[in-house]
Amino acid sequence: MTDIKSPKSKTSIVDLPADVFYAIFPYLSVLDYLNLTTCTPSLIFYRQDPTYWHTLTRQTFRIPEQPLLQGHRWQWLYKKLLTQTRLYTWGSNKQGNLGHEIPPAPRVNRRQYSHWPRQPEMKIDVGIISDVQCGGWSTTLLNSIGQVYIFGIFDGLGFRGRVSHQLRLLGFPPGYPPTTRERYEPSTAIKQYSTGRSSVLGLSDDGKVWSWTDDVAVLVKSVHVDLVENKVIEVQTGWDRSSMYVHNIGIVYWSSDSDSDLLRGGRQQALEVADAILVDTVTIPGTGFRQRNARFVEDNISARIGEVTHYVVLEAHIVFITRLNKVFSYASTFPMSPTLKPEPVELTSFYHVQPAPFGVRDIQGSFRNFAIFTTSGAILTGSRNMLDTYHQITTENAENIPPNTLPQPILLPSLHSGTVISLAFGDHHLHALHNNGTITSLGTECQRCGALGLGAVSESTFRGVHSSQQDFGDANIPSETPKQHTVWFEPLMEEWLRHMSNKIKDPMTGSAESQARAVLMRNHDPDTIEAMGDYFETKGRKWEDGVTTATTTTTTIADAGESEGEMPGYFVLKVAAAGWHSAALVLVDDIKVERARENHIIRPSSLTHHNTNTDEGQPESEPSLKSNAPSIASNETIESPTDQLVNAITSAFNWFWALGRRFLGLVRRDELREEALRRE
Numbered sequence: 181m182t183d184i185k186s187p188k189s190k191t192s193i194v195d196l197p198a199d200v201f202y203a204i205f206p207y208l209s210v211l212d213y214l215n216l217t218t219c220t221p222s223l224i225f226y227r228q229d230p231t232y233w234h235t236l237t238r239q240t241f242r243i244p245e246q247p248l249l250q251g252h253r254w255q256w257l258y259k260k261l262l263t264q265t266r267l268y269t270w271g272s273n274k275q276g277n278l279g280h281e282i283p284p285a286p287r288v289n290r291r292q293y294s295h296w297p298r299q300p301e302m303k304i305d306v307g308i309i310s311d312v313q314c315g316g317w318s319t320t321l322l323n324s325i326g327q328v329y330i331f332g333i334f335d336g337l338g339f340r341g342r343v344s345h346q347l348r349l350l351g352f353p354p355g356y357p358p359t360t361r362e363r364y365e366p367s368t369a370i371k372q373y374s375t376g377r378s379s380v381l382g383l384s385d386d387g388k389v390w391s392w393t394d395d396v397a398v399l400v401k402s403v404h405v406d407l408v409e410n411k412v413i414e415v416q417t418g419w420d421r422s423s424m425y426v427h428n429i430g431i432v433y434w435s436s437d438s439d440s441d442l443l444r445g446g447r448q449q450a451l452e453v454a455d456a457i458l459v460d461t462v463t464i465p466g467t468g469f470r471q472r473n474a475r476f477v478e479d480n481i482s483a484r485i486g487e488v489t490h491y492v493v494l495e496a497h498i499v500f501i502t503r504l505n506k507v508f509s510y511a512s513t514f515p516m517s518p519t520l521k522p523e524p525v526e527l528t529s530f531y532h533v534q535p536a537p538f539g540v541r542d543i544q545g546s547f548r549n550f551a552i553f554t555t556s557g558a559i560l561t562g563s564r565n566m567l568d569t570y571h572q573i574t575t576e577n578a579e580n581i582p583p584n585t586l587p588q589p590i591l592l593p594s595l596h597s598g599t600v601i602s603l604a605f606g607d608h609h610l611h612a613l614h615n616n617g618t619i620t621s622l623g624t625e626c627q628r629c630g631a632l633g634l635g636a637v638s639e640s641t642f643r644g645v646h647s648s649q650q651d652f653g654d655a656n657i658p659s660e661t662p663k664q665h666t667v668w669f670e671p672l673m674e675e676w677l678r679h680m681s682n683k684i685k686d687p688m689t690g691s692a693e694s695q696a697r698a699v700l701m702r703n704h705d706p707d708t709i710e711a712m713g714d715y716f717e718t719k720g721r722k723w724e725d726g727v728t729t730a731t732t733t734t735t736t737i738a739d740a741g742e743s744e745g746e747m748p749g750y751f752v753l754k755v756a757a758a759g760w761h762s763a764a765l766v767l768v769d770d771i772k773v774e775r776a777r778e779n780h781i782i783r784p785s786s787l788t789h790h791n792t793n794t795d796e797g798q799p800e801s802e803p804s805l806k807s808n809a810p811s812i813a814s815n816e817t818i819e820s821p822t823d824q825l826v827n828a829i830t831s832a833f834n835w836f837w838a839l840g841r842r843f844l845g846l847v848r849r850d851e852l853r854e855e856a857l858r859r860e
Contacts, residue, residue, distance in 0.1 A: 194222040205232045228255050237261070241324040242310040242371055244754075256747070257767075264767045265309050265753075267321065268297035268669055269331070271606075271631040271761030275317040276345035277332030278761060295630035295640070296674045297667060297764065300331060304347050307361070312765045313375035314606075314758035320380055321347075326359050326369030328382055334393055335378040350380070351396050353455035375758070376417030376493070377547075379436050381424075383415045389424055391436075391457065399456040400424075404463070405432055418493030419547055421512045430467030431491060433498060434459040435514040464498065464510045465521055471503060481523060492545040497567045499527075499550050501540040507552060509567050525574050527562075529586040534558055542602075546758060549605045552589070557598040560589035593662035594622060604757035606631055611667070611762055617751035619764060620664045625655040629760045632657065633667040638684075639677035641701060644713020665713065668720060669750040669766060672777050677716070724749055727775045749773040 205213060205226075217227040226232075233254035237243065241261050269278040274292050279300025300319075308324040317336035321329040328350045333339050352358055352368050359369040366386040373382040380392040381400075389412055390397040400422075401407060411427040423433035469482035485508060491500030498510045508524040530552055531538045539555030548564040566587040573586060595603075595612055604611040609623035609631045621632040625645070630636070632655065634643040640655060641647060643665055647655045657665055668674070684698045700708040728748050749772035754765040 194220060201226055202229075202231065205229060206235065210236065230254055233258055241308055242322065242326060244311055244372070257753075260767045260769075261308055261324075264769060266299055266766050266768045267302075267309055267312060267763065268766055269300050269319055269761065269763045270294045270297045270633045272629040272759065273345070273761070274343070275332045275336050275339070276343045277314075277318050277759075278763075279319065279331040279345055279347060281345055293628070293630045295628075295633070295636040296671070297633050297669050300347070301345065302347050304329070304349065306347070309765060311373070312754055312756050312763045313373070314604075314756045314761060314763055315375040315380070316377040316759045318375065319756075319761070319763050320373070320375045322370060322373055325361060325364075326371060326385065328370055328373055328380065328392075330380070330395075334380075337378075348395060350392050352390070353396060353398065355455060356399075372414060374415050374417045376422065376436060377419045377758070379417055379422060381415040381417045381422055383412055383424075387412055389415055391422065393436075401456050401458050402432065402434075402461045403458060404461050405429055416491065416493045418498075419495035421493050421498070421514065423491075423493050423498065425488065425491070426468075428468050428470060429463060430469075431464040431488065431498060431500065431510075432461045433464070433493070433512055433514070434461045460515060462512075462514060462516045462521075464500075465523055467500065467524075485524065489540075490543045492543055492550055494545060494550060494567075495548050495564055497564065499543060499545065499562075499567070500524075501543050501552065505537075505539045507540060507543075509570065511567075511571055522575075525571055527570060527589075529570075529588050530560055530562075533560055533589055533591060544603050544605075546605045547607060549610075551595075551603050551605075558591060559595045559600055559603070561592060561595075562587075562589050590659075592622070592659055594620065594664055596662075597664075602755070604755045604762065606757035606762060607759050609757065609760075609762070611755045611757050613752060613755045617748055617753075617767075619667045619752050619755045621667055622657050622659060622661075622665070626760055628653070628655050631757070631760050631762055632665070633762060634665060635674060635677050638681040639674065641704075641709055642677055642680060642712050642716050644710055644717070646706060646709060647704065663710075663714065664717065666717060666720060667764075668723075669764075669768075670723065670773065670776070672780065673720065673723065676780075723780070724772065724776045726779060727772050749776055 201223075208216065213232060214227070217223045217229075237254050237258045238245075240258070243261075267279075269280070271278065271294065272292065273280050273294055278294055278298075279302070280294055280298060281301060306321060306323050306327070306329055309321050310324050311322040313320050315332070315334070317339075318330050318332035318334060320331075323329070329347050330350055331345065331347055333343070349358075356368050357363070357365050359365040367384055367388055368390075369385045370382040370390070371385050373380060378393065382390040382392070382397070384390065387407070389400040389407065391400050392398075405426055407426070410429050412424050413427055414425040416423045416425075417436060420436060421433050422436040423431055426432055466481035466485040467488050469485060469487050471487045486502035486504030486506060488500050488502055491498060493512070496512060498512050499507070500510075501507050507527040507530050509527055510524045511522070534554070534556060540552060541555050542553040544551050544553070550562055552560045552562070554560065566589070569587045573581065597614075599614040599616065600612045601615050602613040604613070606623070608626055609621065611633075612620045612622070614620065621634055623632070625632045625640075628637050628647065632640065632645065634640040634645055637647060637655070644663065645655045645657055645665070647653065684701050697708060701712065728746060747769070749769045751767040751769075752764050753767060756763045
């Protein structure tokens with residue numbers, strides 16, 4: 181295909197209007213698309229068409245909608261997903277839900293916690309991970325061919341068996357063959373799923389709804405809604421309720437508790453062989469409105485509510501937003517009398533927190549907390565207590581309620597930067613995903629379980645985490661703080677924090693000022709902890725200086741240009757949280773990560789140049805930031821291969837000698853002797 185015009189025609193391919201190309205692109209494979217858009221300079225403009233790459237990426241890898249990636253970055257994501265997708269988990273691992281190896285002494289609770297993001301052990305080849313979610317005692321994965329995997333267990337309250345950290349593939353009943361890499365099955369290939377407290381819901385490619393409360397799914401059928409004639413758009417499950425959004429019907433929910441009125445296969449005596457559950461469902465009034473085929477009068481409840489765009493299932497409530505920029509809550513009572521259904525309650529206090537106009541963009545939440553994302557960039561948070569009070573007030577006084585008497589949403593200072601694009605709520609902690617591919621932590625870390633992902637007890641103090649002085653007390657980042665606390669994925673940064681923590685524990689090291697600061701840190705002085713948190717947060721942002729092109733935190737990925745240089749070594753695509761643990765799906769650029777490490781590691785050979793007198797007990801070199809310890813590369817002068825070998829052997833010997841002296845306590849002995857001589 182060339183730019184040369186045919187002798188019989190005066191029109192070439194470049195003369196075709198843009199609409200024709202956009203109509204052709206969806207039918208092209210990747211190779212055909214690239215060949216077409218690079219055959220002539222006039223078509224190179226289409227090479228990074230966001231619509232094509234967005235559609236291709238979502239269809240190929242089954243990833244959910246990514247607000248983090250707009251514009252040309254969909255092509256970047258398509259390439260990176262093939263090789264750079266990594267899963268990280270942290271927090272409580274008591275039920276094997278992190279996928280980390282469980283220690284042989286389960287009674288030692290602290291050893292079952294992971295305070296730093298780590299990759300779980302995967303003995304199963306899951307392929308490309310498309311989505312990750314957290315349940316009350318589990319972490320679940322969806323891969324690019326529609327298979328669902330799980331770490332942990334479904335119900336931690338009733339579990340009495342042996343805990344395993346091994347990854348398991350969730351299955352289907354007999355008669356429904358699972359989809360595999362060799363054989364595609366639309367009935368069991370999951371295109372969208374949701375993980376609740378103790379259950380998982382999945383929506384297959386052909387529209388079937390599957391429910392897992394153990395490793396084998398059952399097919400969900402509704403008593404009141406025909407799921408064959410009416411298309412299921414989305415499934416969501418929460419603390420004690422499961423739900424689905426059905427086209428032209430609305431939000432339909434049912435009880436997901438084990439003691440709810442479920443009829444497996446329609447017969448209670450056939451529990452062990454049934455492959456389906458017949459559930460008694462409740463449809464939220466007015467949520468089936470569709471804007472395209474609306475023919476309602478003004479006072480109709482559906483027209484007043486508008487078309488539902490997003491919703492979340494919380495404990496005892498379902499909260500949803502509509503195209504009319506309204507926010508509603510519905511008490512998910514079950515069972516409910518069909519004749520006594522209440523209408524959804526409009527949360528009008530959300531409209532008055534900021535100056536008009538008010539517009540809603542998204543809603544996210546789980547368990548007892550949720551957040552409304554506005555078009556102005558503000559994030560308004562609410563809780564179950566707020567919803568309970570709202571329903572009580574509006575039920576007792578349905579007319580003429582002053583807005584100032586209603587519960588008000590909370591605007592968290594650290595989320596008011598305009599860079600947050602998604603939130604993940606655990607029971608007591610919160611993670612925010614920012615548009616530069618980083619995540620920050622907020623809230624409480626119960627029993628120092630590591631849910632914040634900021635390091636162990638001593639290391640997290642340097643990150644600005646306020647810890648209780650009790651043995652298994654809580655750690656906390658106050659919600660009112662305007663400062664951000666970034667979760668780091670680089671293992672070397674954990675070593676750096678641990679090294680600094682060891683220095684703090686030694687009262688005889690450093691200057692008088694640093695010793696005084698160490699005393700304040702050990703005594704958990706709030707102001708000192710805040711100052712140290714600011715210092716290390718600033719240092720952490722500079723970790724990849726010289727490796728990654730600098731970008732401001734307010735720059736969106738869509739505005740970042742076509743170069744991939746500004747993308748960090750660890751770029752978070754998705755963050756999830758529940759209970760006392762968290763997970764993240766991260767794109768890892770190994771080349772950038774290794775270059776950044778090289779910038780901060782002082783090699784053992786530095787002892788040859790900076791510590792020639794090892795008998796004086798100087799500590800061996802350890803990983804640290806370049807700003808704290810200069811690189812020695814420019815000082816090393818090696819004249820020949822023989823000199824290289826001799827220097828290497830000498831450096832290794834000196835390094836092991838210094839390490840042995842420190843281990844045997846000789847370094848500490850010499851320091852005490854010198855201190856005694858100075859006092860004399």
